[in-house]
Amino acid sequence: MAAQPAVRAQSNTPVKIGVLTDQSGAAADFSGRGTVLAARMAVEDFGGKVLGRPIELLDGDHLSKPDLGVALARRWYDEGVEAIFDVGLTSIAIGVQQLARDKNKVVVYLSTGSTDITGKYCSPNGIHWTYDTYSQANGAFLAYGGSPKDSWYFLTMDYAYGANLERDVTNRVAATGGKVLGTSKHSFEATDFASDILRAQSSKATVVGLMTTTMHSVTVMKQVEEFGLRAGGQRVAAPALTFHDIKALGLPIAHDLMIVEAFYWDLNEASRAFAKRYLEKFGRMPNMNQASAYGAVTHYLKSVEAAGAVEPGKVLPKMKATPINDFMTKDGSIRADGRVIRDMYLLRAKKPAESKGEWDLLELVKTLPGSEIFKAPDTEACNLVR
Incomplete structure (x- = not known):
């Protein structure tokens, strides 16, 4: 008792x-x-x-x-x-x-x-x-790269997240024979990316990769549109953009951007x-x-x-x-x-005329199997998988 x-x-x-x-x-x-x-x-x-x-x-x-x-x-x-x-x-x-x-x-x-x-x-x-950054980078590469004719220029946040994104995309680019033409780095506190964007534009890289966080990508993307990179024929890969970033940008700017997500509400x-x-x-x-x-x-x-x-x-x-x-x-x-x-999902931001409502923002392009989109275990760095 x-x-x-x-x-x-x-x-x-x-x-x-x-x-x-x-x-x-x-x-x-x-x-x-x-x-x-x-x-x-x-x-x-x-x-x-x-x-x-x-x-x-x-x-x-x-x-x-x-x-x-x-x-x-x-x-x-x-x-x-x-x-x-x-x-x-x-x-x-x-x-x-x-x-x-x-x-x-x-x-x-x-x-x-x-x-x-x-x-x-x-x-x-x-x-x-x-x-993780590898699945984002892998998805961005699949959406925008893959050819040995491709060249890349990175706008990278000078922080671990940005460095990881750039590293993972660079490895994929190198494996297919593509080239990285240069990198411009910005701080976590940066808000004006004009000089970086001009360098990317003048590089004439076929793909400009925004290797920055979701918090910065919307601002960078708005400035990229102001400078007309996509209108001038360059592709813009923004691996960190998410569903809510597409909403914040609005489809007039975001249309046809490709993002990789683990979930979309309308799947x-x-x-x-x-x-x-x-x-x-x-x-x-x-x-x-x-x-x-x-x-x-x-x-x-x-x-x-x-x-x-x-x-x-x-x-x-x-x-x-x-x-x-x-x-x-x-x-x-x-x-x-x-x-x-x-599994992850490669999604395309719809054109304004394609959207049927406030949250109807994305279209499924391809399902990316988990066994392929994520990095293999790092047996050198992690003793749990040796």
């Missing part, structure tokens, strides 16, 4: 998970409050409990500031948060990756792009869920059903990061339930052994290095 209060206390102790994201800074539209909403929808649809314990979902705004983001993650883990979702900015992700390993917790990256998360920073505690009945619910709650359609929050949180909670425990040593093997199936992902899998392998 004396043990019963302890059992009751355990059943009432919440299972804490957190969504760490940029809710009011430069990347707020890329993930932000929309990702928090999708995670909450997943918890609600799961029934609000797991293992008989209430699920408590925390959300934190790191404002795309590394010190703030890592400090908040540390505090959450110390206060009993079992898993953190999203994270975003690479510099924050690298810090959280080490924290999760040191404290034996779980972290699932949604809007983080760097392939280093499953390369030199790989960890048994980290899962790279949605996309099938299941994606449309989720998007309708999300739109009713948030007033906007979900992008791939926001949609993936629902699947990632659900997969984690199912794995906790199947493991019968919240300890990462029991939950993570279940997550990696269980196929991912939801409205966004069919028969997805998690590699030993943490990379989720799923």
